[in-house]
Amino acid sequence: MAYLLNQLLTKSAARMPEKNAVCARGRSLSxxxxxxxxxxxxxxxxxxxxQNGERVGLFIxxxxxxxxxMFGVMKAGGVYVPLDPQAPLDRVAYIxxxxxxxxxxxxxxxxxxxxxxxxxxxxxxxxxxxxxxxxEENGSARLIPWNTIKSFATSHGPDCPRxxxxxxxxxYTSGSTGRPKGVMLTHxxxxxxxxxxxxxxxxxxxxxxxxxxxxxxxxxxxxVYNAIEAGATVYLITNEILLxxxxxxxxxxxxxxxIWYSVPSALVLLLLHVDLKGHDLSSLRVxxxxxxxxxxxxxxxxxxxxxxxxxxxxxxxxxxxxCTYYKVERPRxxxxxxxxxxxxxxxxxxxxxxxEDEIAKPGEVGELFVRGPGVTPGYWGDPExxxxxxxxxxxxxxxxxxxxxxxxxxxxxxxxNYDFVGRRDxxxxxxxxxxxxxxxxxxxxxxxxVEEAAAVAIPDEEIGARIRVFVSTHNGNSVTPADLQKYxxxxxxxxxxxxxxxxxDTLPKTSTGKVDRVLLASSEASC
Amino acid sequence: MENQLDxxxxxxxxxxxxxxxxxxxxxxxxxxxxxxxxxxxDSLGTFRLVTFLENQFNLRIADEEIVHENxxxxxxxxxxxxxxxxxx
Numbered sequence: 001m002a003y004l005l006n007q008l009l010t011k012s013a014a015r016m017p018e019k020n021a022v023c024a025r026g027r028s029l030s031x032x033x034x035x036x037x038x039x040x041x042x043x044x045x046x047x048x049x050x051q052n053g054e055r056v057g058l059f060i061x062x063x064x065x066x067x068x069x070m071f072g073v074m075k076a077g078g079v080y081v082p083l084d085p086q087a088p089l090d091r092v093a094y095i096x097x098x099x100x101x102x103x104x105x106x107x108x109x110x111x112x113x114x115x116x117x118x119x120x121x122x123x124x125x126x127x128x129x130x131x132x133x134x135x136e137e138n139g140s141a142r143l144i145p146w147n148t149i150k151s152f153a154t155s156h157g158p159d160c161p162r163x164x165x166x167x168x169x170x171x172y173t174s175g176s177t178g179r180p181k182g183v184m185l186t187h188x189x190x191x192x193x194x195x196x197x198x199x200x201x202x203x204x205x206x207x208x209x210x211x212x213x214x215x216x217x218x219x220x221x222x223x224v225y226n227a228i229e230a231g232a233t234v235y236l237i238t239n240e241i242l243l244x245x246x247x248x249x250x251x252x253x254x255x256x257x258x259i260w261y262s263v264p265s266a267l268v269l270l271l272l273h274v275d276l277k278g279h280d281l282s283s284l285r286v287x288x289x290x291x292x293x294x295x296x297x298x299x300x301x302x303x304x305x306x307x308x309x310x311x312x313x314x315x316x317x318x319x320x321x322x323c324t325y326y327k328v329e330r331p332r333x334x335x336x337x338x339x340x341x342x343x344x345x346x347x348x349x350x351x352x353x354x355x356e357d358e359i360a361k362p363g364e365v366g367e368l369f370v371r372g373p374g375v376t377p378g379y380w381g382d383p384e385x386x387x388x389x390x391x392x393x394x395x396x397x398x399x400x401x402x403x404x405x406x407x408x409x410x411x412x413x414x415x416x417n418y419d420f421v422g423r424r425d426x427x428x429x430x431x432x433x434x435x436x437x438x439x440x441x442x443x444x445x446x447x448x449x450v451e452e453a454a455a456v457a458i459p460d461e462e463i464g465a466r467i468r469v470f471v472s473t474h475n476g477n478s479v480t481p482a483d484l485q486k487y488x489x490x491x492x493x494x495x496x497x498x499x500x501x502x503x504x505d506t507l508p509k510t511s512t513g514k515v516d517r518v519l520l521a522s523s524e525a526s527c
Numbered sequence: 528m529e530n531q532l533d534x535x536x537x538x539x540x541x542x543x544x545x546x547x548x549x550x551x552x553x554x555x556x557x558x559x560x561x562x563x564x565x566x567x568x569d570s571l572g573t574f575r576l577v578t579f580l581e582n583q584f585n586l587r588i589a590d591e592e593i594v595h596e597n598x599x600x601x602x603x604x605x606x607x608x609x610x611x612x613x614x615x
Binding site: 061085086239240241242243244245246247265266269273274275431462463482485486487488489490494495497499500 | 549550551552553554563564565566568569570571572573574590591593594595598599
């Protein structure tokens with residue numbers, strides 16, 4: 001049994017070396033090639049001084065080399081940190097510094113942009129794609145062309161023993177205080193989920209999985225590692241297909257995708273903009289979705305148009321990956337108002353805790369807690385934040401154990417399924433992206449002209465939520481919404497930049513003097 | 528019509544800048560730059576762009592035509608629109 005994620009690849013490569021492992025942008029790698037190239041990259045990383053547990057950033061558009069990089073870093077004993085290729089460089093540089101990255105894998109263009117920022121902790125950079133130069137020194141950062149990996153041994157990775165509780169990767173998510181936070185994930189965390197999926201969805205080597213989510217998004221963990229575990233093939237979906245529903249439908253049809261996993265909004269996009277009857281999507285046998293609430297009317301339509309596949313609602317924050325699941329029962333869809341998040345996955349336990357700190361009774365609202373080997377050890381370099389979320393499980397009386405408090409309010413139904421009813425805080429989901437409204441407000445408040453800022457979420461059936469922002473400025477300042485949008489884009493990811501900013505002389509307050517977000521949200525909803 | 532053919536690119540660029548890029552805080556990009564890679568166009572943006580092109584240039588754009596090849600960059604959108612206008 002594999003106890004490290006990279007062992008999944010080694011095993012499958014030994015079983016079926018010539019089978020295609022990963023395809024993207026017209027390139028594909030067999031299991032042998034993926035195994036050999038990741039061995040070579042691992043040797044290169046070690047040769048340049050990477051030590052066990054050190055972080056390596058992946059800052060390249062999604063391609064087959066991204067997968068080589070993920071495995072290469074783990075084989076070198078390192079921890080990979082996938083970065084959003086479209087994120088503002090200021091934010092990327094913050095992440096680089098925050099986790100003290102030793103190495104970066106990026107394109108020459110992205111490297112050029114980053115050099116204007118403080119990324120002094122990076123000791124060497126591997127340049128992937130674009131014009132490949134020869135090895136050269138550039139200040140303190142050594143630049144190494146990707147092709148250099150060819151000079152290293154292919155047959156096995158470097159000898160750097162790791163254990164299952166070592167970190168495998170880190171995913172940065174929106175943080176309420178204005179800076180992203182790094183969720184640490186161990187090999188065991190990921191394998192707990194991968195093993196459960198392998199069993200539950202019976203992933204086989206004949207399967208053809210799509211990878212819709214970006215690699216810095218935890219949905220991709222299933223696509224990549226369950227494909228590799230099973231000796232199946234994963235097809236990475238790049239932006240040129242992803243943004244065009246017709247191309248996406250064609251992609252599923254032509255690649256005969258059997259297992260699909262995405263946020264609901266991607267499926268809604270297909271449903272609303274493509275005549276699905278005109279496409280042969282009969283290869284699909286499992287459709288998984290997660291990350292946000294699926295509007296029932298769209299799910300009903302989709303299940304009617306796609307009669308064959310099993311549909312599953314998967315639920316879980318990045319800190320636990322998926323922790324509950326609900327298999328959609330077609331006959332029951334007509335009577336449901338909302339889709340349950342279901343019950344705990346294997347090797348995972350969930351429970352709801354009420355305001356008195358007791359287990360909530362069925363039918364009563366409680367906060368969902370998660371325990372088991374899937375739960376993150378915490379946030380990188382932030383013991384305070386970790387303490388607030390990864391807490392001692394007070395219901396475990398015989399020994400010390402941690403549980404993750406999700407901040408999600410749930411109700412346990414009579415049938416044993418949990419229902420999601422809302423958040424304890426101001427985190428929202430838009431197109432599956434997890435957004436802390438506080439992070440948007442912090443970005444705006446850091447602008448010199450802004451006096452007050454309030455972000456509110458307006459529910460939206462197609463994309464989950466739309467963010468509206470209300471701003472008041474210091475007296476006499478003529479800053480425009482466009483100025484503020486431009487400013488935000490240098491600090492927060494594009495999906496967080498508010499599409500609409502309304503300027504007010506002053507923001508309404510509650511009796512306690514706080515900005516009245518409820519009033520703002522309702523005034524917006526009624527317009 | 529003559530006038531339209533002359534400045535389609537400007538009109539497309541103005542819409543993309545004002546309605547799509549600015550809302551995402553993106554100020555500068557070239558006519559050749561990939562709008563899907565630089566984040567100017569997202570999935571909803573694609574459809575707003577299609578609606579704009581149909582109304583502005585009195586075109587009918589088929590589902591089959593809403594693909595990356597036609598919407599990759601300002602230049603490609605301009606080429607696509609002009610080829611449609613010439614057929615009309």
